[in-house]
Amino acid sequence: MWQTGGRDARAGLPPALNIIALSGFAASLSTRALDPVLPRIAAEFTVPITTAAGLAAVSAFTFAVVQPAIGALADIFGKARLMIVCLALLGLASLLGAMATSFELLFLCRILAGIGSGGVFPVALGLTGDLVEPERRQVAIGRVLGGSMTGNLLGATASGVIGDVMGWRGVLTVLGLLVIVAALAVAFGFRGKPISAGAPMDFAGLRRSYRTIFSNPNAAICFTAVLIEGTCVMGTFPYVAAFLHELGQESLAVAGLVIAGFAVGGLIYTLTVGSLLPRLGVNGMMIAGGALVGLQLAIIAFGPSWQAQAACFVAMGMGFYMLHGCIQVFASELTETARGTAMSLHSFFFFIGQTTGPIAYGFGLGHLGKVPTLLIAGATMLALGLVLARILKARPPADASVGEPRLS
Template sequence: MKTNTNHSQTATHALSPTTRRAIFLLSLATFCSMAVQRICDPMLPELSRIFGTPISEASRAISFFAIAYGLMQLFYGPVGDRFGKYRVVMLATIGCSVGSLLSALSADLTFLIAARIGTALAAAAIIPLSLAWVGDAVHYEQRQETLARVGLGTMLGITAGQLFGGLLTDTLGWRWAFVLMSAAFATVSFLLWQQLKHLKQATPHAHAPIGFFQQLKEVAHNPWARTFLSLALIEGATVFGVLAVTAAHLHQVHHISLTLAGGTTALFGLGGMAYMATAKITIRRFGEVGLARNGGISFGAAFVVIAFSPWWQLALPSCFVAGFGFAMFHNTMQAKATQLLPKARGTGVTLFAGFMFLGQSLGVLVLAELFNHYNSQSILGADAMVVCALGLFLSRAIAKRNATQADQA
């Protein structure tokens, strides 16, 4: 078939320079998107002090961002399938630039939360539609490795958001972190706009999109899709939820500065980068089942150390290991998400992202509230155990699904 021919020509070694540059620019966009999500994490104690509110209220700058981000997935999936995923990503970066600037100009917590929600409304398009675009352009056999390259921007974004969020808050002030993000988004939007005209002939044709409600019906009647989206919800609540409060845990328990706490949690992103750099070898060594299992266990074990170690220095290698484990697990989830609805890939991936970030919003709200009633060690430790179980469950689910598909072949 023609579609199969197009896909086979997009293996990693055969990607054209235009497509490679497009993937690089999408990595920059995902970098900015993740950085703006995580940039408030180390700010929470300072925002709480500046605006005179408890951390649970200041955390709404994170949790409300995630809620808006998740809800918008149902909008951007069909829009990306209809009007072009790359074009929508470019427009979204412009919106994020404006939203970040408004965040920097916030006079009170309410305005900051509103500006963050506005930023999220635009940012919601960037990562899922970037992944969906890769799904259209690259054959599945090479897709996980290519997604890892795009994911490098995501991991760098986690690192930059955590690091510069704490550094600028401690030095120039928290507003300058948002000024930096506004400038970064503006630059990336210009580069994406320049590249867009070259992709009209370079991007392979995806499947003709099916109706949106038909897509949802397919998902609702598919046991694997229901299971997968449930796992995405739990992943968002446990992994991203605990990441949002890790800097606050280190700051409060070990009495280190926000810069040091943010820099320590930034090693999570560096661990993810290490996975991306070795993805080709790691994917071939472990396969999807091994990546899911070992990734969940590595993340959980690392956060047990972060939670209960009396020495904050052990959080340095632990955050790195947690990031590596998360990237193993999440990269596998991303690859599976691109096959959730092959005939409407944008919607399939954005459904995955929507459930994941809905879970994140719930996780941040719940964990921040638990901080007011329980010690952070117990909270992080319990969360770590859940992630271990999640990795084991996903690995078994993938193995069972692969065996079923092999029997049907």
């Protein structure tokens, strides 16, 4: 059963979760790093802001397409080892991007960054699933999310401040160095600890894993839901600075502060999930989360002050993770034997949504306008929470030996 008692749910979590959270923190530093400085990049390379937003889309797309392979490699070679290698790749890609002499070279570096970040957070979720039983898993995932949200918060905030002082190249240089230092720290933290690897590469076994995952009816529901989330919510981020410019607010630090509000909301979620879950239940969390996100998108549509938009992003981050955290737990129970692969597929669809999001928003902004586009996204998120509360049900893992649901 899905334990909802706050005290019991938080007790006895393994210390290794702190190292896992650190890896998520490091990878998330650069997730939103370029969003506040996109207007400067567009100006330097003389490209439209919608083209510059493609930097966010291509990073998310690369993150997504490597997920099936990343999941298989994590299950075969060991999740911790793979996280360390990918952190190093992410750091080097950021440093190379800081030296790019053309938009095309920067675009290529963001592709490499997407590959690097793709091997960290979803694998961290799979490793958390391996270490923590379902009764305590949502709180454990909340702790890992806390590391990720802190990285998002500092990445977006620091990006705006550094961008005002050192430009966008300084942003990538500083963040690249920090991620490489974090890779070394994680490697040191896992030194002397068992880093297990699975069986040799078995493509037939991989195909069986995919069949097993998709034989669980919750798979299609979870993967479709996170694709919609990625499109409607994450698609807004590359345009935040442009929205603020419309209000006459051109400070990159302010844009970074507004975007960082989302991470603050995520951190509030991690601190309150243990008490919210018993009060609202799983269905209540999903309904309230979708409604909260939808309301904030509707408010932002009408262009309030930057302070109000920052508050909206805090509330939106809280609501997003109330909904997304529930979906993650259901996704972690799709299978017992290929959890790393299942969580990577989960991230695949989420980041495909983050790829289509900037494109969809760009089309909507160009053809419908800002208000209708954001209102449609808000209504979609409201409907998503309501629909998931109705159709997403506790089911046993597809390969479970006992046919009773492990979530309730």
